[in-house]
Amino acid sequence: MTKRERIKQSLLAYVPRGTINQFLSRDTTPISVLLLSCVVGVLAGLVGTLFELGVHFVTETRTEWLRDEIGSVLPLWLSAFLISALLAFIGYFLVHKFAPEAAGSGIPEIEGAMDNMRPVRWWRVLPVKFFGGLGALGSGMVLGREGPTVQMGGNLARMVTDLFRVKNDDSRHTLLASGAAGGLAAAFNAPLAGIMFVIEEMRPHFRYSLISIKAVLISAVTATLVFRYINGQSAVISIPQYGSPELNVLWLFLVLGALFGVFGVAFNKLVTVFQDLFVRIHKNDLKRFLFTGSIIGGCFGLLLLYVPELTGGGIGIIPDITNGSFSASILVLLFIGRVLTTLICFGSGAPGGIFAPMLALGTSFGYAFGLTAKALFPNLPIEPAVFAIAGMGALFSATVRAPITGILLVIEMTNNYHLILPLIITALGATVIAQAMGGQPIYSQLLHRTIKNEKLRQEDLPRKEN
Known part of the structure; x- marks a missing residue:
């Protein structure tokens, strides 16, 4: 190397190529991690x-098509079946063809990635989870949007770390x-729940440090700010706000x-049973998988016409339950029906979450319990709606732990502090x-099942080749 080249190389080592890029490239700098967590929160909130x-x-457009366009050509029941079947087909096809890890909730995938046990292929998961989720949820299936938003939030974070070339493993984690955290906060307008979900539910996978806690806080807050800027602060x-019940x-x-x-x-055991059942039905064959998923979606299109209470994530039905629109016997039937529909939809591998369906289940059974308790103990000041709200948190606690x-x-979510x-x-x-x-907690159970099935598939590959 000549003297001139050595001088040039020395100068380049000290001349910044861009103040912002140089600052953010220092993975171990706490400020850079916090700034990037703000970027992640904004993206998670926006998406x-x-x-x-x-x-x-999609839901409103489907209804308009039924009413104005297709309904005038085909019988209403057939139109509803075909539209929902098509929407479900889109969701199942995208998942099976392009990103199998986008099936189901997606939260176990993020937990596995935090332990470096599962890959994060954000370039394919983000579009598949977004548009596949639109198809599955838009068809009327009993799925929630919180699982997709958590997985998309995690994938957006990995996208940011890749774009800014963050190499430090702790910073990426x-x-x-x-x-x-930002994904869950944006799903339910619940920043505290988003923060605590990572700290509490993901505690076996989360690496606790002052910087990591601050980053989670910043991401959840910024995601919530974006959500409220677009959707409002309600x-x-x-539902009405209730006072604290009497001590007795x-x-x-x-x-x-x-x-x-x-x-x-x-319920957690039944989830695994239904997942295994659907695997035995479609045997991971694309045609069988798409046919099964489309039939399921079409059936929920029919339920949307005749029994809408058994369809959708369930957030919309919670106010009706707490306002006393159903009797105790109807609520028990609704609870049983939604348990079955939840297991069918989530067990089938459709891209959607299970938070919202569990909240609706907790509300229906909790209100039925409140009505029954009020009849058995007429002298006690019992408000059934309070038991419905408590039931939401109880079922979540029992399944997610x-x-x-x-x-x-x-x-x-209810503003009932x-x-x-x-x-x-x-x-x-x-x-x-x-x-x-x-x-076992449901997401740990699902992660273990995914890892086990992945190992079995890898062991079967040499046998098939031979």
């Missing part, structure tokens, strides 16, 4: 909000967790929590009973 608006648009579920009624919330603890363990997240989620004590008691009862029965 999560657009996803919600897209689901509403922190931003991945921040994306998950709570996601519009609180023991009933513990009983309700215990019942949900038993059901939560059974994250009681604090469930409490905060329900409080933020005075019900924190009955929510704590119900969630505590559900968690203790579920743990005593040996049940």
Whole structure:
């Protein structure tokens, strides 16, 4: 190397190629991680909000087609079946053809990625999860949008770390967790729940540090700000605000929590049973998979016409339940029906979450329990709607095994901050009973199943080649 070349190389080492790029390229600098977590939060909030608006648009457009266009040519029931079957076909096709990891909730995939056990291929997961989710949720299937937004938030975080060439493993991990928090916060307009979900539910995978906690906080807050800027600041579920129940009624919330603890363990096991059942049906064959998924979607198109209470994520039906629109017997039937439809939709591998369906299940059973308790104990000042709200958090606690997240989620979604004590008691009862029965948290269970099936597929490849 000549003297001139050595001087040039020395100068280049000290001349900044761009102040911002040089600053952000220092992966270990806490400020750079915090700034990038803000970027991740903005992106997660924007994509999560657009996803919600897209689901509403598809749902409304489907109804308009039925009423104005297709309904005048074909019988209404056939039109409803075909439209929902087509929407479901889009969701199943995108998942099976381009990104199998986008099937289902997607939250176990993010947890696996935080342990460096699952890849994050954001370039294919983001479009598949967004548009596939629009098809699956738009068809009327019983799925929630929180799973897709959490997975998309995590993938957006990985996209940011790749674009800014973040190499430090701890920084990449922190931003991945921040994306998950931002995704959940944007799904339900619930920043505290988004933060606590990462800290509590993802605790086996999350690397605790002061910087990682700050990054998660920033991402959840910025995602919520974006959501509220677009959608407004009102709570996601519009129900009246209730006062704290009397002390002599609180023991009933513990009983309700215990019942949900038993059901939560059974529900988690049934999820795996239905997933295995659908695998046996379609055998991972594309044609069988798409045919099965399209039939399921078409059936939910028919349910939308005749029994709409059994369709959709369930957020829309919660106000009707808490306002006393159903009797106890109808609510029990609704609960059983939605348990079955939830297991069918989620077990089939459609791109959608299970948070919202669980909240609707908790509300229906909780209100039925409140009506029954009021009839059995007429002298007690019982408000059934309070038991419905407590039931939302209890079922979440029993299945996800994250009681604090469930409490905060329900409080933020309903704006009922005075019900924190009955929510704590119900969630505590559900968690203790579920743990005593040996049940596993649903997302850990799903992650273990995914890893196990992946190993089995890899072992079968050499056999098929031979």
